[in-house]
Each structure stands twice: as structure tokens, then as C-alpha cells.
Amino acid sequence: MRLTAVFTGATAAAALLAAGATAHAADIPLRDLAAAKGKVIGTAVTGSKLTGTYGDIAGAQFNSLTPGNAMKWETVEPSRGTFNWAEADQIVAFAQAHNQQVRGHTLVWHSQNPGWLANGSWTPTELSGLLQNHITTEVTRYKGKLAAWDVVNEAFNEDGTYRSTLWYNGLGSDYIAQALTWAHAADPSAKLYINDYNVEGVNAKSTALYNLVKSLKARGVPIDGVGLQAHLILGQVPSTFQQNIQRFADLGVDVAITELDIRMQLPSTDAKLTQQAADYKTVMDACVAVTRCVGVTVWGFTDSDSWIPDVFDGYGAATPYDENYAPKPAYRAIATSLGGTSTPPTGxxxxxxxxxxxxxxxxxxxxxxxxxxxxxxxxxxxxxxxxxxxxxxxxxxxxxxxxxxxxxxxxxxxxxxxxxxxxxxxxxxxxxxxxxxxxxxxx
CATH class of the missing domain: 2.60.40.290 (Immunoglobulin-like)
Known part of the structure; x- marks a missing residue:
């Protein structure tokens, strides 16, 4: 068993001897393995849970945090002009204390909007003003503290047409360019992304996103990257995953896997967990292989904090840790892809x-x-x-x-x-x- 000591403000080696230790997690934290490859390994988190074992793992294993809900419109601006930053501030402070970056999520979305906004009757001018004010206020608050923003989330239908939303219906497709421009003005240092699901492989939806990014780049609109959410189903990682990452990279933008989880029909079995590990490794390997794939964020690292069972009836066990915070084979697969050991390592x-x-x-x-x-x-x-x-x-x-x-x-x-x-x-x-x-x- 390998046991190490860490000393604040000094470089020192120490022998740590422990009786009765049980090996579970990897020798080298995922964040250190990822950093050695120039990648990010992140997780979505719930601010109120960032204590105890949950907080220890979130801080030790990941070098990036994404607020799961804390920065969405209904949370931060529940009433018009009244902002609640409590949970978002908590997550940012935790990240700063643990030398982690933060990925902001999300400024413009058709879902999780407050009732006053979603149910209002707005002229295009009014709606544009509301959107600009919200983006400017939120991005300015965290200026210099966030590495990236998912500025626009889920803009497309499966067939590649624009999704009918409050924003598209009220402002037309150029709301995307406007949102990016306003976010850049508020924090020129933050990387700005468009984020979507079912765009992991080459298909009609991802091609529409590709064409949009190409058009925005040609127009000089500030766009730094695309986020591929990667809410996947066991055994169904697209065969064109790496090819798709590469084609976006070839446009001159970064790519991030932003919300990875791989759900299975319950109950889980050893065979399903083995397949899940292989799927996680396929996703990780694809990102590692493409220079401009900046990294991977899992959408919650433990099954106890996963959205899957609440949304997909009969499905779950989608994350790298089980409900008791024990690493699953998927955790080993992530570590292996990042250059760690493939055998059960010591603690x-x-x-x-x-x-x-x-x-x-x-x-x-x-x-x-x-x-x-x-x-x-x-x-x-x-x-x-x-x-x-x-x-x-x-x-x-x-x-x-x-x-x-x-x-x-x-x-x-x-x-x-x-x-x-x-x-x-x-x-x-x-x-x-x-x-x-x-x-x-x-x-």
C-alpha cells in the first residue's frame, strides 16, 4: 500500500503507515493524471453537498467543477432583477480553495427559466434587453473566476432545425450570436461554448451545430468551443465520436465533453458495469486522441447525485462512483485512459x-x-x-x-x-x- 503526505508551504517526504487500510481509489488522483496529459477532468456538483465524503472526492479527484443547477436562470434570477448567488458563490469558493477551474452552466436555455420570464409577453426589444442584462450581470459577477461558459444550451432539434424556444421565436436564430457577443464583452477572458446533446457522433444535429459554428467564426462572432454533452446509453457510444470531435477541432475551436454519463437499465450487473467501463474508456480515449479536446466532465460523479433515475424510468447507475462513493469499473477506465494503472491500485x-x-x-x-x-x-x-x-x-x-x-x-x-x-x-x-x-x- 502506498501512503503519501502533503505539506502546505513546504516540499517534504513522509512515510505514512496505516493498519487495516482497504484499497479502492487510484494511486494518482484523476485530476493529476488529466493534468499530465493537458486535459481537464471535471464533475457537475450540487453546492449543498460539498462537505464530507462528497466534498472530499470532488476536491481530490477533479480539476474542474460545473454547477449542476446553481447558475441557471431560475436559480440566480427567480424574480426579475432580483439575483440569488448563494449556491453559485459557494461552488466557486470551493473550486478556488481546491485549485479547480469552474465551467459556467448555462446562460441561455429553453428550460429551467423562471415563471416570470417564461410566461411573460415580451416584444423583441424587451426580450433582447432581458437577455442582455441577465448575461451581462451573471458573467460580470464571475469575471476572471470562470474558465468557460456554456453560453447557449440545446439550440437544435434532432433533424438539425432550430428548436422552437422563447429565444428563437422572439429573436430569431441570431440570439445565439448576440448572446456570445454579450458574454464576451462581460468577460473577454472566458472561453465561450455552444452546448448540446445527441451531437456526439456525425449526424444531422451535429452537422447543423458544425455549420453554425463555421458561420459564426466566419462572421467574427466570439465562439471558442463546442460542448458535447454525452448523456449516453450503455453500449451505444457513436462509432464516429472521435471523427466528430476532430471535425469541430479542425474549425479552429475547442471541444469539451461536458455532461458525460452512461446509463443502464437497472439492476446493474457485472457484465453491464464491464460494458459501461469500456464505453467510458471509448469516450475518454477519443478526447485524449484529439489535441483540441480540452477534457471531460461527468454529470455528477456518484450515482447518489445523478439525474438519470428521476428522468429515465428504470435506468440509472450512470456515473463512475456508486451510491456509497465506491469507485466502479468506469472509474478505473477513466484512470486508464488518462495513463493510470488498469489494475486495482492501492490507496x-x-x-x-x-x-x-x-x-x-x-x-x-x-x-x-x-x-x-x-x-x-x-x-x-x-x-x-x-x-x-x-x-x-x-x-x-x-x-x-x-x-x-x-x-x-x-x-x-x-x-x-x-x-x-x-x-x-x-x-x-x-x-x-x-x-x-x-x-x-x-x-
Missing amino acids: ACTATYSVVSQWNSGFTGQVRIACSGASLSSWKVGWTYGAGQQISQAWNATCTQSGATVSCSNASYNGTVADGGSVTFGFNASWSGSNPVPTVTLG
Whole structure:
């Protein structure tokens, strides 16, 4: 079993020894594998769930987050001119704290619009003003904080004609160009996408999207990429998936797989999970093979947070983790495609030492112990101070200090660290002159 330590503000190696650990997740987090290939591996998230095991996995495994619902019109502007940014702000703050990028989703859509907008009677001028104001307000709020926006979502019918929506019916097809232009004006640094489903392979719908992007590029409209949602069915990954990604890339735009899940008819079986893993790998391999495919986002990483059972009766088990946060074969397939191991790898626990606050003669420190693919039934953390620091008080652990050597062990109530879980303890200490971060061991 491989166990590693992470130290805030210092480069150090530590041996972490854990008894009774159970291997589940990969040695190397998906986000690190993806970064090594210059790709994004993301997940859609629900802001209220970004704590505990859900938050630990979201932060450790992914380098990009997409708000599942928190940035849609009915959420952020439920009443005309009245905005609610609470959940969106929460997700952005979480991403910033975990060194992740954010993909905004979505500014213009026919669905999940508030009643005041959807049921209103608007002249084209009024509707255009409402749309411009909404886009400008939302994009400006997150200017410089988001990597990309799904500006326009699901503009086409299956046959390649424009979908009849509030926007198309009121403003014509040029609402797309207008939305992109307004979004670019509000944040010139954000990458702007058109996003749709059933456009993963070469077909009438994806060809209509292709022709639109080509036309927008020719007109000088700011368009940086296309999003292929990839809500797929078991065993039905289009044979032209990679070809389709490549043809969009050849237009000079980026491609992102934005909402990947692969649903199966329940109950799941070993055979279905094996097929699902193969399908995930096919999608991942296609993106890895095309330079301008920037990465893949799964639409929720755990079956407990998936939209599929609520929408497709009798279907589910569509994500890389099961409802209990255990990685499925699909997780292994993603890791393999990104260059990770194809065999069940060992797990890892991490110990992170950080200085939370510091003043003239004292400081508050913190150590966080987290496990992914491993578990602990008890723990003991130790380090040696190099500048005369002295601990005066500790909480959530029993700490002793002899000379420069500090030893902290779990309290009676927090010795167990489950796979995907974490515990934190803190302390106050004195310092003088300097306060270097020590090398930590956990055993």
C-alpha cells in the first residue's frame, strides 16, 4: 500500500503507515493524471453537498467543477432583477480553495427559466434587453473566476432545425450570436461554448451545430468551443465520436465533453458495469486522441447525485462512483485512459500541516488527515520543529512535546478515518524569528 503526505508551504517526504487500510481509489488522483496529459477532468456538483465524503472526492479527484443547477436562470434570477448567488458563490469558493477551474452552466436555455420570464409577453426589444442584462450581470459577477461558459444550451432539434424556444421565436436564430457577443464583452477572458446533446457522433444535429459554428467564426462572432454533452446509453457510444470531435477541432475551436454519463437499465450487473467501463474508456480515449479536446466532465460523479433515475424510468447507475462513493469499473477506465494503472491500485492517505493564522509571538496550526482508497482505525502524527516552536494547547487530538519533537494521536472519538473521509485537529503554539513548516509523519 502506498501512503503519501502533503505539506502546505513546504516540499517534504513522509512515510505514512496505516493498519487495516482497504484499497479502492487510484494511486494518482484523476485530476493529476488529466493534468499530465493537458486535459481537464471535471464533475457537475450540487453546492449543498460539498462537505464530507462528497466534498472530499470532488476536491481530490477533479480539476474542474460545473454547477449542476446553481447558475441557471431560475436559480440566480427567480424574480426579475432580483439575483440569488448563494449556491453559485459557494461552488466557486470551493473550486478556488481546491485549485479547480469552474465551467459556467448555462446562460441561455429553453428550460429551467423562471415563471416570470417564461410566461411573460415580451416584444423583441424587451426580450433582447432581458437577455442582455441577465448575461451581462451573471458573467460580470464571475469575471476572471470562470474558465468557460456554456453560453447557449440545446439550440437544435434532432433533424438539425432550430428548436422552437422563447429565444428563437422572439429573436430569431441570431440570439445565439448576440448572446456570445454579450458574454464576451462581460468577460473577454472566458472561453465561450455552444452546448448540446445527441451531437456526439456525425449526424444531422451535429452537422447543423458544425455549420453554425463555421458561420459564426466566419462572421467574427466570439465562439471558442463546442460542448458535447454525452448523456449516453450503455453500449451505444457513436462509432464516429472521435471523427466528430476532430471535425469541430479542425474549425479552429475547442471541444469539451461536458455532461458525460452512461446509463443502464437497472439492476446493474457485472457484465453491464464491464460494458459501461469500456464505453467510458471509448469516450475518454477519443478526447485524449484529439489535441483540441480540452477534457471531460461527468454529470455528477456518484450515482447518489445523478439525474438519470428521476428522468429515465428504470435506468440509472450512470456515473463512475456508486451510491456509497465506491469507485466502479468506469472509474478505473477513466484512470486508464488518462495513463493510470488498469489494475486495482492501492490507496492513499494524506496528512496536511498548515498554519491557519499567525501573530507576533504565536500561531494557530492545523493538521488534516484524509484517506482516498484507504482507511485508518487510529492515527498518530509526529514532527520535529526546526525553529524552537512550542505547542501550548491542542484540540481534537492529544499532543505532547519533548524538546523539538511533537507527537499527536487521535482523540477517543476521531480515530477512524473512512475511505473518502477526513479528520482535522488544531493547536496553538509560540514562535520567534521564523516559523518553517516541519516534515510530518503519520503512523
